[in-house]
Amino acid sequence: MGPNDIQSATGFAQPATGPTQPATGPTQPATGPTQPATGPTQPALEPAQRSIDEILTILDGPEPSEGLDSSEGLTRDFGSTIAINQVIPEKNAVIINEVFPQVSQIELHNPSTEPIDIGGFWLCHTTPALVYDLIPENTVIAPGGFLAIHWGTQGRSTERQLFTTPAVPLPLNVPHGEFGLYTNFGFDEANFAISDFLQDYVQWGEDEHWRERVATEANMWPVGAFVPSPNPEQSISYDGDGDSAEDWVATASTIGFGNTLP
Ligand SMILES: [Ca+2]
Ligand SMILES: [Ca+2]
Secondary structure, X not given: OOHHHHHHHHOOOOOOOOOOHHHOOOOHHHHOOOOOOOOOOOOOHHHHHHXXXXXXXXXXXOOOOOOOOHHHHHHHHHOOOOOOOOOOOOOOOXXXXXXXXXXXXXXXXXXXXXXEEOOOOEEEEEOOOEEEEEOOOOOEEOOOOEEEEEEOOOOOOOOOEEEEOOOOOOOOOOOOEEEEEEOOOOOOHHHHHOHHXXXXXXXXXXXXXXXXXXXXXXXXXXXXXXXXXXXXXXXXXXXXXXXXXXXXXXXXXXXXXXXXXX
């Protein structure tokens, strides 16, 4: 596996994806007039290599041993590499209820009888670049309510509509893609690879999107399962029960409202 493969598989080294950017190297010599004359032995290449090694450690490191509980697994596999919050945030009842890939819209739903604040939660997909955004503080979904996410679209957010502008403003993938909802883990890009932080997940059109492994480790998605790709006029809607591809069906869009299932 070469560095280019790593980039395409994870997006971590994409120049625009965020906090890891300063370590990405090859473009470093061009960043300022104070740089000394550069050459092939430029020390700046060294941190870039370390960064990729770290990513490899995270992605391809040893699997958790059988019989370990999740927190032990985290400590063993990730503790020395990632400065994660030691407290794993509690999950709540909010789910991904519908995805309309063609127009890059996602619907979240609170099926519980209490209002739920998902401020600080994360939305994420891969293109394969890592694309994510933070749900703003005090984003509350009413009991039985819905929140329509307009992914990468500008607009005025309301109680039931959230316009997001990910740092990498790439829309949902068609005809195949994936989408994940993560708990409020603070921030570290590597946390998107940790199943304890995943709250809900769906993939469509094709299997083996990068986050599938995270979702199967979280027991939220069967290995290799995917919802058939909807036609461009349709969304995929969750039937309200279960964690398999068969729990989703292609429907007319009801983004922001209860799903209408055939
Ligand atoms: Ca079902
Ligand atoms: Ca709906």
